[in-house]
Amino acid sequence: MKIKRQKHAKKHMGFYKFNFGFREPFQVLLDGTFCQAALRNKIQIREQLPGYLAGATQLCTTRCVLKELESLGKELYGAKLIAQRCQVRHCSHFKEPVGGSACLLSMVEGGNPHHYFIATQVRSFSF
Numbered sequence: 214m215k216i217k218r219q220k221h222a223k224k225h226m227g228f229y230k231f232n233f234g235f236r237e238p239f240q241v242l243l244d245g246t247f248c249q250a251a252l253r254n255k256i257q258i259r260e261q262l263p264g265y266l267a268g269a270t271q272l273c274t275t276r277c278v279l280k281e282l283e284s285l286g287k288e289l290y291g292a293k294l295i296a297q298r299c300q301v302r303h304c305s306h307f308k309e310p311v312g313g314s315a316c317l318l319s320m321v322e323g324g325n326p327h328h329y330f331i332a333t334q335v336r337s338f339s340f
């Protein structure tokens with residue numbers, strides 16, 4: 214099952230690479246909900262994401278996501294630790310942080326020029 218899923222991933226990623234110019238390492242922007250879900254389900258993002266995306270990945274996040282996690286306090290402490298180990302990418306909300314998902318959405322505006330993947334659990338995420 215797992216191998217099959219990775220095969221599928223390879224096929225999908227081939228599509229993204231070919232059509233949209235995605236290149237390894239794939240830049241994956243994580244939000245707090247994703248970190249929290251990974252923690253809850255005991256998923257080692259760093260080890261497992263490359264398998265899902267069939268290639269080397271670079272985990273990234275933004276200051277807004279970190280700020281949001283900080284403001285949510287103790288309950289999301291573990292998620293915050295995961296997010297803190299990601300590379301922090303600059304967003305446009307330097308002075309006024311916005312919500313994590315709003316921030317990530319802004320990172321892929323304008324046709325996603327930096328070729329980010331977004332890892333979130335927010336279902337209403339719409340482009």
Ligand SMILES: [Zn+2]
Pocket residue numbers: 275276277278304305306307310311316317
């Ligand atoms: Zn931001």
